[in-house]
Amino acid sequence: xxxxxxALVEAAHxxxxxxxxxxxxxxxxxxxxxxxxxxxxxTAIALSVRAERRRRLAxxxxxxxxxxxxxxxxxxxxxxxxxTQRLHIQEFCRAKxxxxxxxxxxxxxxxxxACALExxxxxxxxxxxxxxxxxxRTVASAVSGTGHALGIIPIGTGNLFARNxxxxxxxxxxxxxxATSHGSRLVDMGRLRLLxxxxxxxxxxxxxxxxxxxxxxxxxxxxxxxKANISWLAYFVGGIKNLFAPKxxxxxxxxxxxxxxxxxxxxxxxxxxxxxxxxxPVFSLMPAASYDDGILxxxxxxxxxxxxGWANLFGDVVHQTITGKxxxxxxxxxxxxxxxxxITAEITLEKPAKAQVxxxxxxxxxxxxxxxxxRALIVRVPDTSTLKTAQVAxxxxxxxxxxxxxxxxxIK
Numbered sequence: 001x002x003x004x005x006x007a008l009v010e011a012a013h014x015x016x017x018x019x020x021x022x023x024x025x026x027x028x029x030x031x032x033x034x035x036x037x038x039x040x041x042x043t044a045i046a047l048s049v050r051a052e053r054r055r056r057l058a059x060x061x062x063x064x065x066x067x068x069x070x071x072x073x074x075x076x077x078x079x080x081x082x083x084t085q086r087l088h089i090q091e092f093c094r095a096k097x098x099x100x101x102x103x104x105x106x107x108x109x110x111x112x113x114a115c116a117l118e119x120x121x122x123x124x125x126x127x128x129x130x131x132x133x134x135x136x137r138t139v140a141s142a143v144s145g146t147g148h149a150l151g152i153i154p155i156g157t158g159n160l161f162a163r164n165x166x167x168x169x170x171x172x173x174x175x176x177x178x179a180t181s182h183g184s185r186l187v188d189m190g191r192l193r194l195l196x197x198x199x200x201x202x203x204x205x206x207x208x209x210x211x212x213x214x215x216x217x218x219x220x221x222x223x224x225x226x227k228a229n230i231s232w233l234a235y236f237v238g239g240i241k242n243l244f245a246p247k248x249x250x251x252x253x254x255x256x257x258x259x260x261x262x263x264x265x266x267x268x269x270x271x272x273x274x275x276x277x278x279x280x281p282v283f284s285l286m287p288a289a290s291y292d293d294g295i296l297x298x299x300x301x302x303x304x305x306x307x308x309g310w311a312n313l314f315g316d317v318v319h320q321t322i323t324g325k326x327x328x329x330x331x332x333x334x335x336x337x338x339x340x341x342x343i344t345a346e347i348t349l350e351k352p353a354k355a356q357v358x359x360x361x362x363x364x365x366x367x368x369x370x371x372x373x374x375r376a377l378i379v380r381v382p383d384t385s386t387l388k389t390a391q392v393a394x395x396x397x398x399x400x401x402x403x404x405x406x407x408x409x410x411i412k
Contacts, residue, residue, distance in 0.1 A: 067126070070124050098180055112139040112142075120142065133156055137207050141202070149378040158280075186379075187379050194367070196367040211272060211356055212353050213353055216356040219356050248353055249268050249351075250348050250349035250350060269302045272347060274296045274298050285317065296372050298370070302336045313332075346368070352364040
């Protein structure tokens with residue numbers, strides 16, 4: 001009992017530790033606080049940059065002249081906000097005094113191209129695509145080469161072409177102002193023709209990227225519902241499903257701008273893509289791609305070594321995104337990314353493969369040709385400060401109407 005009593009007395013004299021935090025916990029809290037402060041600082045900068053861009057855009061749009069011509073709005077009614085946006089467009093045009101408007105709804109058996117052709121036949125001067133990249137590319141397919149302008153109201157999940165053109169994707173009034181006022185630029189139109197499908201009467205248009213192989217399989221295996229919820233990130237899920245799919249083999253011939261041809265036989269690859277615009281959210285797939293240079297950027301991708309090769313390929317994409325140059329990461333060992341520019345490319349495969357244009361799937365094919373229609377499409381954009389498109393448009397026009405710019409007087 002005595003020993004226990006001593007222990008109790010000694011315990012009573014021990015210094016109290018209440019309220020004193022362990023050093024490791026304190027360090028962790030400091031790190032978390034620093035991360036939160038840094039995240040807040042970055043967010044504040046991003047919001048400031050965004051606000052400045054909005055301010056400059058508003059200043060630019062205030063100087064534009066409304067164009068009181070006949071407008072055709074080709075709208076994809078399957079988009080969740082389509083009905084609301086239709087009413088908003090009507091109210092906007094009414095407030096602006098733009099009374100010559102008409103709507104054309106895409107359907108399962110009537111895509112944007114058919115709607116745009118009908119609109120042009122009905123006398124539309126400007127055709128405006130209201131939807132995502134699929135609606136934009138099919139409408140553009142019909143408008144390209146006619147001398148009529150394309151307007152874009154982006155309400156899709158990716159809106160990649162609108163982003164590349166600087167068209168606001170989160171401000172419908174700003175996008176409507178751009179589409180219904182003077183100010184345009186000439187843009188190249190890519191085409192992918194299925195040479196083993198004689199029923200096709202035209203090359204399938206693309207404005208961003210078309211491809212055959214892994215990229216098409218990835219898009220085809222992407223869940224539409226998931227894409228609607230998380231946008232382009234859903235493609236990663238589709239990609240994972242095809243990481244260990246067999247490679248493709250075929251013959252490739254690329255024609256350069258000077259007319260010379262370059263051929264590769266028995267080429268093994270994961271995917272071959274043709275790019276008109278190389279920028280996607282976060283990453284740059286084709287840093288050298290330009291939408292008005294009259295050439296396409298072809299990218300031939302291959303990997304070896306399973307997951308290691310795909311990891312190397314991801315590193316290549318990150319590397320060229322950071323450097324802004326079409327070059328591989330010097331540390332890559334199990335991936336190859338060959339980038340070549342040209343005006344056409346023809347591919348003949350041993351076995352049929354899936355193909356895609358701007359995220360829209362095409363039938364399986366063994367024989368395709370990529371080509372480009374140089375500066376054939378007139379797109380209404382916010383910034384036209386260094387562009388003069390009206391003369392070229394008038395020279396190339398296939399109708400009596402040629403688009404006007406913010407610099408030049410209308411040509412009609």
